[in-house]
Structure formats: structure tokens, C-alpha cells
Amino acid sequence: xxxxxxxxxxYTLLTICSLVFVVPFGYALYTSLLSKADIDKLVxxxxxxxxxxxxxxxxxxxxxxxxxxxxxxxxxxxxNLFINTTAAYSLARLRYPGxxxxxxxxxxxxxxxxxxTIIPIYSMIVKLGWLNSYxxxxxxxxxxxxLVFLMRQFFITIPRELEEAAEVDxxxxxxxxxxxxxxxxxxxxxxxxIFSYTGTWNSFVWPVTLVNDSRMYVLTVGLNTxxxxxxxxxxxxxxxxxxLTIPIIIVFLIFQRHLVQGIATTGLKG
Amino acid sequence: MNAVHVGKxxxxxxxPRLRFARLANSSVFVGYLFVAPIILLMACWFYYPxxxxxxxxxxDINFLNPSAARFIGLDNYKGILQDPDFWNAFRNSAxxxxxxxxxxxMIALIIAVGLNxxxxxxxxxRTLYYMPYITSxxxxxxxxxxxxxxxxxxxxxxxxxxxxxxxxxxxSVTYALPFLIILTVWTYVGFYVVIxxxxxxxxxxxxxxxxxxxxxxxxxxxxxITVPMLRPTTFLVLTSGIIYVMQVFDQPxxxxxxxxxxxxxxxxxxxxxxxxxQAFSYNRAGYGSAAAFIIFTLIVAATLIQKRFTREDI
Numbered sequence: 001x002x003x004x005x006x007x008x009x010x011y012t013l014l015t016i017c018s019l020v021f022v023v024p025f026g027y028a029l030y031t032s033l034l035s036k037a038d039i040d041k042l043v044x045x046x047x048x049x050x051x052x053x054x055x056x057x058x059x060x061x062x063x064x065x066x067x068x069x070x071x072x073x074x075x076x077x078x079x080n081l082f083i084n085t086t087a088a089y090s091l092a093r094l095r096y097p098g099x100x101x102x103x104x105x106x107x108x109x110x111x112x113x114x115x116x117t118i119i120p121i122y123s124m125i126v127k128l129g130w131l132n133s134y135x136x137x138x139x140x141x142x143x144x145x146x147l148v149f150l151m152r153q154f155f156i157t158i159p160r161e162l163e164e165a166a167e168v169d170x171x172x173x174x175x176x177x178x179x180x181x182x183x184x185x186x187x188x189x190x191x192x193x194i195f196s197y198t199g200t201w202n203s204f205v206w207p208v209t210l211v212n213d214s215r216m217y218v219l220t221v222g223l224n225t226x227x228x229x230x231x232x233x234x235x236x237x238x239x240x241x242x243x244l245t246i247p248i249i250i251v252f253l254i255f256q257r258h259l260v261q262g263i264a265t266t267g268l269k270g
Numbered sequence: 271m272n273a274v275h276v277g278k279x280x281x282x283x284x285x286p287r288l289r290f291a292r293l294a295n296s297s298v299f300v301g302y303l304f305v306a307p308i309i310l311l312m313a314c315w316f317y318y319p320x321x322x323x324x325x326x327x328x329x330d331i332n333f334l335n336p337s338a339a340r341f342i343g344l345d346n347y348k349g350i351l352q353d354p355d356f357w358n359a360f361r362n363s364a365x366x367x368x369x370x371x372x373x374x375x376m377i378a379l380i381i382a383v384g385l386n387x388x389x390x391x392x393x394x395x396r397t398l399y400y401m402p403y404i405t406s407x408x409x410x411x412x413x414x415x416x417x418x419x420x421x422x423x424x425x426x427x428x429x430x431x432x433x434x435x436x437x438x439x440x441x442s443v444t445y446a447l448p449f450l451i452i453l454t455v456w457t458y459v460g461f462y463v464v465i466x467x468x469x470x471x472x473x474x475x476x477x478x479x480x481x482x483x484x485x486x487x488x489x490x491x492x493x494x495i496t497v498p499m500l501r502p503t504t505f506l507v508l509t510s511g512i513i514y515v516m517q518v519f520d521q522p523x524x525x526x527x528x529x530x531x532x533x534x535x536x537x538x539x540x541x542x543x544x545x546x547x548q549a550f551s552y553n554r555a556g557y558g559s560a561a562a563f564i565i566f567t568l569i570v571a572a573t574l575i576q577k578r579f580t581r582e583d584i
Binding site: 007010011013014017018020021022023024025027028031040082083084086087089090091094095096097099102105106109111112113115116117118119120121122123124139140141142143148172173174175177198201202204205208209219220223224227228231234237238240241244245248249252253256259260 | 291294295296297298300301302303304305307308309311312315316317318319320322323326333336381384385387388389391395396397398399400401402404405406407408409410412413414415416417422424456460464467468517519520523524527528542545546549550555558559561562563565566569570
């Protein structure tokens, strides 16, 4: 088998495989553009319509759910970036007593499934009066053991000489972190952004547990109720699906090269 | 050691600015300062709840009336292990793990090997395969319910050609678990493709070249070089696959619609679904906590068994 032939064979196989991955997305997009009369039919392009989008945006609470999702995701993202990154730098580079124990406590969280903490956290949120509030949806999720681990793995690969040179020039430890390390860490921070963003935007079990007022729903929970209510109208539910998915795909396309790097550094070196 | 140190010694504590500079340069001070936020948050939102949950698991405690809690020893654990619903959920999770994890790992390996040597469009393909993984599980489940719907569903019609029944898969007691398996595999394959692609990069290309000189064909290369050299990656893929699949929850939650969790008739009840309905549908905080620790134990056990097997292979 010559090289050209084998390349063609590869492309054919890969294209067939990717069809399986593309068809559900294509179905969702196509159905979201159908009028009620055309559901489950194959129609010409000029019969497609945007009315489902205006209907869903105007006649459901989806705008509020969007706002809630954005506030919660940004809140958690900012907290994650700040808290995980400083902790990771501290663990990677600074020396102090008790560090090994702290490292163990942070990494240990990665092994424990959320079921083990969700019941007491739910009671705590109820007691604090934070059910149906942004506090309840944001504060327990500001840190993530996995992302600390990811950043630490990255920081230990930065050559020490850079920090030593800066020290000679009289830059303090805090200055080194902000002025030398952070500018070098754009790639790793990109990885952290995409993990934290997609994880929060798509999260379902926590918001469905900590919120029961539909005006405080995030998009995933909102879509689930939309689907249950309008299951007979796939054009409407698919519109919801597309509206929920678009922001994640945009961010993914912007940051995707960081994600691949991130998986390579944590997954395989670690 | 350097200029800052000398200067500091002379004017120790003289000006607040300098005192700050000295603190800002102390490894111990900055070290604690940087981990302080996560330690506080971890204590409040992880380790304290972890401890409470452990204590709950030995108590008869209800969300509706927490003050009536009483210590009952191992009764929650015993109750779970005698509950047929738990064993049904256990069976479903075990089937899901035993079928979906090897299946998704194999498909991911094949796609990754195919994709590795491709010259153009590699990024496009990788993105396409990865998209399901970053899409909301609720969105994916919603789409798949329509694809696997009686009569009109594209997938139902496709499988009907091969003699499978024309039913709504998610609502059929026989087809609901296979539906969940397909959904799971479809979601996770792309993630493992990316991990395998990373693993393939670590195999030096001269290994393949010298085997070619020795007359090895593509098939032999795959079994004698690629598979053994990817063993660490495969360990990672299987371990994280087991952990993810044992955690499946959103999909059964979404497909139950307004019915009870695990619908139809418990066919999609996984161990996490069992946990969740005990804790939050029946408000049994103590019993639910015991279920949570059983899940935790199962995940640790599955990982250890898996580790043992991959080790013995080497």
C-alpha cells in the first residue's frame, strides 16, 4: 500500500467517524430552524426560519437563565484563576513548614466524588439562607484541586534561573509571581480558563440541587425544564440546546490549543 | 546574597514600606499568604462537609427534621446492602462500566492512530471529535432522546434496519441501558482521542522505521509497538473512564423527564442516581451519606483492581 492510498483510506475512515459526531449537532441546528408544520420533515433551505429563536427568547425565562449562568460562571472563573494559581505557585516554588501536608490535602480532593460532600453542603446552604442565591452557587466552587495540580505541574517546568535573576535585581517574591511568572503562564492560564469555564457552564447537579426557584435557574437546569415542558415540540427544545451550546463552542474554539497542551502536561507527565 | 538583603539589614523595621518589602520577600510569609485562601475555602466547603457526611452516615437523620437525629451505628450501610434497589443500581453501573469503558477506549485508540499520521485537517478532526465532551450533558441527552425516538428518530430507524425494535429507547426497559451506554461512549470518546494522541507523540518514530526495515507490517506494528508502548496512557484512559462512568447521573436525570429518577422502572438507575434519590427525593441525609461513602469505596476499589490488572500485564 503506497503512502497516498493509505492517506486516502485514513481520511475516509476519519470522515465516516466524524459523521457520527456531527449528525447530532446538525440535527439540533436544523430542527431549531424548522417551523411547527415542518417538524421531522426534510425541507428546502428557504423554508427554514428564525422564529423559534425569537419565541424562546421572548416567551421563556431563558434570558434570566443566561444572565444567571454568566454571573455564576464568571464569578467562579475569576475565583478559580486567583485562588488556584496563587496556591499552585506557593506549592511549586516557595518553602515553608507544612507544605507537604497542604499539598496532600489539596490533591486528596481530586479522588473524592462530590456525593460525599453535597449533603452537608446542601444543609449548610439552607442554614445560611443561600438557597436560590448567587452566593450558594458560587462560593463553594471557588477552588479546584485538579486545577491547582494542573498549574503546579506547569510552574515546576519554568526554569529557576529566571526567578534567581529577578531576585538578584531586587524583585520581591510577590513581584516575581506577578511580573515574571504570570506573563510566562498564559498557556497554562488558558487551560485553566477552559476547564473552569466549561465545567461551570455545563454543571447540572449542583445548581439543580441548590436552586428551586425558576428565576435563579442556570441554563442547564432551565433547558431541562424547557425540554420536559415542550417535549412534543423538538423545534423549541433544539433551539434551547443551541442557545446553551453556542457560548461553550465559541470559548472552546478560542482556547482549544491550550486545552490540548493542558491535557498533555497534566495527564501524561503527572 | 544580594543588594536587597544588605539594604534590609540596615533599616530593619524603619519604614512600613520596607517592612512590607521584607515580608513580600519572605518565602514563608508569601507561601502561607498564597495558600491561605484555598485552605480557608477547603476547610469550609470540603473537609468540614466531608467529616459531617461521615458522621451522618452513622445517624438516622432527615433533612426535614435534623434535630431528631440519632446514632444508629452501621444500620444505614446494612440497609443499603440489603436494598434490592441498590443492587439494581449497582448492576446497571457495573454493566455500564464493563461495556462503555473498554468500548470507548478502543474506539478512541483506533481514531487516534488514524488521526496521528494525517497531515492536513488534523486540528479540524480533533475538534469535531472533542465537541461532544465539552457540550452540556443535558443538551446531549435532549438531542439523543429525539434521535432515539420511536418512528421519527434517525438512530431508531437506522438500528431498526438491523432488526432492533422500533421503540423510544429511553422509555423502554430493555433499550434504556443500551441508550445510556451509547450516550456515554459518544460523549467521552473525543476526550480519550486527545489523550491517546498525546501518548502517541511520545513514541519515537525511529521505532517504527526500524521495525519496517525488519519487515513488520502495519498490523504487527500496531500490536507489537503501538499498543505496548501506550500502556501508561491506556492505564490513564481506563482509570479516568471508570471514574467518569461510575459518576453518570445527569443523563438518567434528564431522560427520566418528569418521571421518577432511574425511569423507566429503574432501568437507568445508576449508583449515583440511587444516592441522589435517597438523599434528595426522600430527604434521608444519613442513609444518603452512607450511600455516598459506598460509592467512594467502589471507585477506589475499581481503580485499585484496574491498576493491579495493568501491572500484571507488563
